[in-house]
Amino acid sequence: MTSQIDITVTVNRRTCRLNVPVNRILADLLREDLLLTGCKIGCDQAVCGACTVLVDGLPVTACTTFAFEVDGTAVTTIEGLSEGGALHPIQRAFLEHGGFQCGFCTPGMILSVKALLKQHGDPDENTIRQWLGANICRCTGYQMIIEAVRAAAGAMAE
Amino acid sequence: MQAESGDDALFMAGGIDLVNRMKFGELVAEVIYLGGITELATIAGTEGGLRLGSLVTHYQLETSAAVRTHFPELAQTWQDVANIRIRCKGTIGGNIMAANPGYDFALAAMAANARLNFLGKDGTARTVPATELSGSIRLGLLTAITLPSPARLSLAFDRSLRPAVTLAVGLDLELGKVTAGRLAVGCAFAGPMAVTLPFDKPLPPRGLAQRSATLARDLAASLPEPLSEAHGSAHYRRRMIEILLRRNLVMLADRLA
Numbered sequence: 016m017t018s019q020i021d022i023t024v025t026v027n028r029r030t031c032r033l034n035v036p037v038n039r040i041l042a043d044l045l046r047e048d049l050l051l052t053g054c055k056i057g058c059d060q061a062v063c064g065a066c067t068v069l070v071d072g073l074p075v076t077a078c079t080t081f082a083f084e085v086d087g088t089a090v091t092t093i094e095g096l097s098e099g100g101a102l103h104p105i106q107r108a109f110l111e112h113g114g115f116q117c118g119f120c121t122p123g124m125i126l127s128v129k130a131l132l133k134q135h136g137d138p139d140e141n142t143i144r145q146w147l148g149a150n151i152c153r154c155t156g157y158q159m160i161i162e163a164v165r166a167a168a169g170a171m172a173e
Numbered sequence: 174m175q176a177e178s179g180d181d182a183l184f185m186a187g188g189i190d191l192v193n194r195m196k197f198g199e200l201v202a203e204v205i206y207l208g209g210i211t212e213l214a215t216i217a218g219t220e221g222g223l224r225l226g227s228l229v230t231h232y233q234l235e236t237s238a239a240v241r242t243h244f245p246e247l248a249q250t251w252q253d254v255a256n257i258r259i260r261c262k263g264t265i266g267g268n269i270m271a272a273n274p275g276y277d278f279a280l281a282a283m284a285a286n287a288r289l290n291f292l293g294k295d296g297t298a299r300t301v302p303a304t305e306l307s308g309s310i311r312l313g314l315l316t317a318i319t320l321p322s323p324a325r326l327s328l329a330f331d332r333s334l335r336p337a338v339t340l341a342v343g344l345d346l347e348l349g350k351v352t353a354g355r356l357a358v359g360c361a362f363a364g365p366m367a368v369t370l371p372f373d374k375p376l377p378p379r380g381l382a383q384r385s386a387t388l389a390r391d392l393a394a395s396l397p398e399p400l401s402e403a404h405g406s407a408h409y410r411r412r413m414i415e416i417l418l419r420r421n422l423v424m425l426a427d428r429l430a
Binding site (some may be wrong): 037038040059060061062064067073074075076079080081083084127130131145146148149 | 188189192193195196204206208232252253255256257258259261262
């Protein structure tokens with residue numbers, strides 16, 4: 016059985032050619048090999064959303080994805096969201112609306128919001144709750160997160 | 174590829190279930206990754222009904238114009254299945270083949286009396302009814318699920334008591350009468366379970382509503398012993414199956430009237 020596999024993946028706009036164990040989990044690849052520690056591991060079972068990254072724009076749990084699955088795709092982590100040192104409008108909205116406290120869930124939350132706003136430019140509260148329902152935050156109580164999403168949607172529409 | 178691989182090789186589609194099982198200690202010798210086979214990820218209307226490729230994701234299902242048009246209850250229900258990340262990656266074929274009683278698509282396929290297309294190791298194609306799902310895992314690669322024509326089928330889903338009981342009901346229609354029906358139950362047994370509703374003759378919607386209590390009581394009583402664990406006792410689950418079935422039969426009868 017093959018134990019290593021070559022993959023080519025674009026991570027945060029940078030092309031990476033990697034040789035990885037076939038059983039390497041994407042979250043470990045990002046955190047340990049590429050030092051992108053913004054991808055957090057919470058439940059490790061695809062439930063809490065802390066490890067959410069975008070694969071070709073869709074939200075994916077990095078903790079239940081093999082590294083070989085992202086061969087040929089574009090992966091975005093929280094480190095790749097800002098450009099030229101400027102915060103992404105979603106990051107700015109979370110900052111301005113107090114959409115985080117301890118910050119552990121925030122990278123996954125923000126990437127889920129990015130995917131949400133790509134599909135629904137002006138989401139209503141129900142849609143926001145539906146998309147973020149499985150991004151678990153133990154600090155904020157969610158209301159400020161929802162307000163941040165609305166603000167980000169408004170800012171991105173301008 | 175399966176023919177070249179060992180007998181223990183497993184197909185992997187979205188992989189969420191498989192990775193979780195491996196994390197909980199399941200030993201997997203070899204994986205045959207199906208990602209990128211775009212032919213298995215399409216939804217198309219056919220003469221026999223709506224053909225769903227086995228690699229169609231839950232998100233594709235809920236957002237498909239064809240599914241929304243022909244099976245709106247299915248599209249609506251799928252907006253609440255799992256979470257958005259799982260729906261974006263998880264496939265309906267993987268959902269069926271995992272045979273996990275808590276998963277949902279097997280119930281939809283069973284209630285709809287869908288046909289499952291398999292491709293065997295030797296290249297032989299085989300079609301089996303979803304209601305005979307228990308033995309399907311050894312039939313090879315699941316390639317498609319075909320739902321019957323929506324003109325002859327009415328579906329209802331009830332996930333309100335998950336994780337104790339989930340339920341799907343499918344009724345076959347002909348000339349305005351209900352000719353047959355199926356109940357699929359999730360969460361309550363070791364695997365998804367399908368049973369046929371005992372109609373001795375075609376029923377008009379009003380007749381179905383009138384018989385719903387008796388049908389639900391008798392059917393629930395005829396089921397094997399449900400699981401007894403933290404999410405509910407066997408007695409509770411059997412009682413809830415009866416109540417949810419009766420409620421959904423009445424709702425379907427109202428919809429058809």
